[in-house]
Amino acid sequence: QVQLVESGGGLVQAGGSLRLSCAASGRTFSRYTMAWFRQAPGKEREFVAGLSWSGDGTNYADSVKGRFTISRENAKNTVYLQMNSLKPEDTAVYYCAADFAIIAGQSQGQYDYWGQGTQVTVSS
Numbered sequence: 001q002v003q004l005v006e007s008g009g010g011l012v013q014a015g016g017s018l019r020l021s022c023a024a025s026g027r028t029f030s031r032y033t034m035a036w037f038r039q040a041p042g043k044e045r046e047f048v049a050g051l052s053w054s055g056d057g058t059n060y061a062d063s064v065k066g067r068f069t070i071s072r073e074n075a076k077n078t079v080y081l082q083m084n085s086l087k088p089e090d091t092a093v094y095y096c097a098a099d100f101a102i103i104a105g106q107s108q109g110q111y112d113y114w115g116q117g118t119q120v121t122v123s124s
Helices: none
Strands: 004-007 010-013 018-024 033-039 046-051 058-060 068-073 078-083 092-099 118-123
Touching: 004 092, 018 033, 018 092, 018 118, 033 068, 033 078, 046 068, 046 078, 058 068
Parallel strands: 010 118
Antiparallel strands: 004 018, 018 078, 033 046, 033 092, 046 058, 068 078, 092 118
């Protein structure tokens, strides 16, 4: 079992940056593949970025490539999402997810554990 708590969301102007954090409970955090998803109003939840448990496999949605970076700090049981050059279309609730797997896939169904989400709002 792992519990996930996101933080770092807020209101930012277009072109700005935010860093989201996801703190995980449990002693086996380093063995979990982690990912970020987001859900905008009226839309389905979508994959944003993923990072394998080993830290050397990343996966990004095309819409965020070159702007977002996922990373992890196992000593702190934390995964981050650095978001730069934010756009109004990045506005959504951002969720952290975890899975005991090798590859960070883009399917929601892969992930067994989810946080409650943190709101990101980008104004134009």
